[in-house]
Amino acid sequence: MPAHPTYFTWPDGGLRYDCRECGACCRGLGIGLESHHHTPTQILDAYPDAALFLRLRGNTWTMANPRAGCWFLDPELRCRIESEHGRDHKPGACKLFPFNRVFRCGEQRVVDYNPVICPLEVVNAHGVSHSSVLADLDAISDPSLTQSLPTTLPTDFLQREHHLSLRLFAQAQRLLTSPDPSSIPLDDVLAQAHRAFAVTTSDGRPPRLAAEAIACLFPTPPPPPSPRTLVSALTACPSLRFNEAFGQDPVLHGAHMALRWPQLWPLWLNALALGEKMAARHLTLQDVTTLWTETKALWWWLAAWEEPFLWQGGESPDVGAFTPLHQQAQAIAQAIKAAAGNRPLGAILSAHLPAHFAQRVAVLRLLEPLLPRLRPAPASAPWLKAPGRGAKKRPLGRRS
Ligand code: SF4
């Protein structure tokens, strides 16, 4: 029985993983090996020559691998350890993959997944169950699989994320299980999601997304993405939020992520709608996750449009002066630094950004090194109110 409640960032049974033996997950630079017996004897007993490639990363034994593929990947892109010795002999992280992102935050455990490497499918039933992942985790019992997270966020942060995830998964299920998803009003699905994200700032108002900010990158906002793409987006949100809150990204981390999300989400949806139009197909979980990672810095500029901000120390990062666009970005960087504490970002950006759409995007991209230097001014500093306060608290995830 697990000692701690677990928050899973995907719906129970809601992700299917039919391994296509594409080998993508076996082409890193190394594999993590069990550390609970001090040295990873299980694999080395079976493959003694592999000992030559052992290396220690912190407290964890890993094995260096050729970039082109793991030592144990056979020509048919199957794992030789599994075919020769059975699944239980595989390294723990490989056995759990793609549900192998395991974290501990205080008393809580979080299990996340990897949708970027592995093409997971969102389904309404019969996907990977939380209980099966818990059973694998309990059988592996390898402490090096679990990363510790900082506990600086409010103690009920993950509890709130869990409740939020259930509300989003319910909307995704509503679209997935309908015999005619086009008959479901997307406005209502989006309104429900927006309510789940609801937060208020220190002045008691919800964070606002300025019309001028939206027009900066979406002069003609597209209609919402298709129901199938929306299912991918709703399902991906809890994992994306978790990674933003606890990741290394200095811009969106922590509680700041929750405050920004109601502004970032509609911008990301616009990008998904345009991506879907360009690809002429629905976007998968892998697509929406990749699009989030690749575009989120752009949404940050727009979300912070109306805010005064402070400059966090040091010189403005050197954008370079290689092209006229670099020179423009450098001038904006200096204007932003000079205006810190006095003017909202949007006032500076709208005065200086190029009129040409592609150039505007390029300049915002060139300005990304500035983002870690900017913080909301104290007057606009967020104070997050717990959404759903007063709601009955439930334990996180399942206990077996
Ligand atoms: S990435 Fe996913 S589909 Fe590809 S081999 Fe790994 S587990 Fe199978």
Ligand code: SF4
């Ligand atoms: S040990 Fe097997 S599953 Fe793990 S990376 Fe190597 S080939 Fe892939």
